[in-house]
Amino acid sequence: MxxxxxxxxxxxxxxxxxxxxxxxxxxxxxxxxxxxxxxxxxxxxxxxxxxxxxxxxxxxxxxxxxxxxxxxxxxxxxxxxxxxxxxxxxxxxxxxxxxxxxxxxxxxxxxxxxxxxxxxxxxxxxxxxxxxxxxxxxxxxxxxxxxxxxxxxxxxxxxxNGAGQCVKAANQLVVGGTYALVAEAILLMENLGADAAKGLDVLAGGLAGSKILELKRESMLARNFVPGFRIDLHHKDMGIILQAARQAEVSIPMGALTAQLIAAARAMGYGSLDHSALLLVADALSGRAETDGES
Structure with a gap:
């Protein structure tokens, strides 16, 4: 033992x-x-x-x-x-x-x-x-x-030592960017008259498939953002990513935009919600009525 x-x-x-x-x-x-x-x-x-x-x-x-x-x-x-x-x-x-x-x-x-x-x-x-x-x-x-x-x-x-954290920064970069794009895909389908639920099922089974689509598509469609990983923590992680990119002299324009969207989510009061609540930011930017993010 x-x-x-x-x-x-x-x-x-x-x-x-x-x-x-x-x-x-x-x-x-x-x-x-x-x-x-x-x-x-x-x-x-x-x-x-x-x-x-x-x-x-x-x-x-x-x-x-x-x-x-x-x-x-x-x-x-x-x-x-x-x-x-x-x-x-x-x-x-x-x-x-x-x-x-x-x-x-x-x-x-x-x-x-x-x-x-x-x-x-x-x-x-x-x-x-x-x-x-x-x-x-x-x-x-x-x-x-x-x-x-x-x-x-x-x-x-x-x-x-330290390499694990470098890979985790890369992970959070991809996760944040994927949430942002899934949010935009949901709004696109909803507002063009497509069945967004069935659409996400199709996306999840094709090249656009991801763990995020597998695990989060239903809760995102329902605007249910009970935290599994909070926006506040992802905001902290994006700061790590931007700092690491500066030190490595690597340009990450998509990462910088994702960091801004996550910062906006915090500014809107969504810091305690799941990071899939980036959908609420997309809602707001598109002029849709905001929800309280609760199930």
């Missing part, structure tokens, strides 16, 4: 920690709110009173946190309380720079560090069907395979 300290039991982290308990690991979790802790205890895990308590004397330490500053804060507890040789896996979506910082500082303390952001949203986390893009040393990646296998279906080592 592997002992795991898991910090960050939100929409994604909570089901992930539960899967690790189901896989036979001894999981101790911590979160700033009680909901995730209660769910972990109900699943057979243990709740810690602090991040420091969660990570102390564990074989593996995992974080799944919203932003860079949260990872930096918790990682300082990891540096102070984790034993040398501990495997640290960060599933958060953060900047490549912060991921490299955790690796550099962790190495000084004798830790093994992987950045392993995920894609698949709440559905992927609940179904243990996440895509996991990993940056770090191959030996550490191999050591982490049982963890990844309990959480995801597609797992790849994509480079050294």
């Amino acid at each position: 592997t002992t795991i300290g898991f910090v960050g039991l939100g929409i994604m982290g909570s089901p992930m920690a539960g899967h690790l308990v189901e896989a036979g690991h001894d999981v101790t979790g911590y979160d700033v709110g009680p909901t995730g802790l209660d769910k972990l205890k109900a699943a057979g895990g243990a709740a810690a009173a602090s991040a420091a308590e969660a990570v102390r004397d564990k074989d593996i330490v995992i974080t799944m946190l919203p932003q860079d500053e949260h990872v930096e804060q918790v990682f300082r507890d990891v540096l102070e309380h984790a034993n040398p040789g501990t495997l640290y896996i960060d599933f958060s979506t953060i900047t490549p720079q912060t991921a490299r910082w955790t690796a550099q500082e962790g190495t000084k303390k004798g830790l093994r560090v992987l950045d392993a952001p995920v894609s698949g949203g709440e559905t992927g986390a609940v179904n243990a069907a996440l895509s996991i893009m990993v940056g770090g040393a191959e030996a550490d990646f191999e050591a982490a395979r049982p963890i990844f296998g309990a959480l995801g279906k597609t797992v790849a080592l994509v480079g050294g």
Whole structure:
């Protein structure tokens, strides 16, 4: 049995920690709110009173946190309380720079560090069907395979430390742009008199098909935007993408436009809704009546 300290039991982290308990690991979790802790205890895990308590004397330490500053804060507890040789896996979506910082500082303390952001949203986390893009040393990646296998279906080592976050940035670029185009396709069909539901079925079965069309077309048509991944978080991710593109001196005009649309969604008050709520931005730009985004 592997002992795991898991910090960050939100929409994604909570089901992930539960899967690790189901896989036979001894999981101790911590979160700033009680909901995730209660769910972990109900699943057979243990709740810690602090991040420091969660990570102390564990074989593996995992974080799944919203932003860079949260990872930096918790990682300082990891540096102070984790034993040398501990495997640290960060599933958060953060900047490549912060991921490299955790690796550099962790190495000084004798830790093994992987950045392993995920894609698949709440559905992927609940179904243990996440895509996991990993940056770090191959030996550490191999050591982490049982963890990844309990959480995801597609797992790849994509480079050294920070590379996982680079691939996640590319993922969020494609996801955001796809949502924006699906939104426009829906409006086009609705306003030209086509059956949009049947139209999306056809699109999903052809070259235009995507995971987004597979999973989200019905909820988008219903203007149901219960969050699986919030606009606020995708806005944060678009900032990572634009910063990375500037550093790489890569032009991403479509990405920049997508970032503007997601920023507009936040400005319209849709930050707490699912990122498929880009359809509401398209509605507004086309002069359609706005909805409240609720089911």
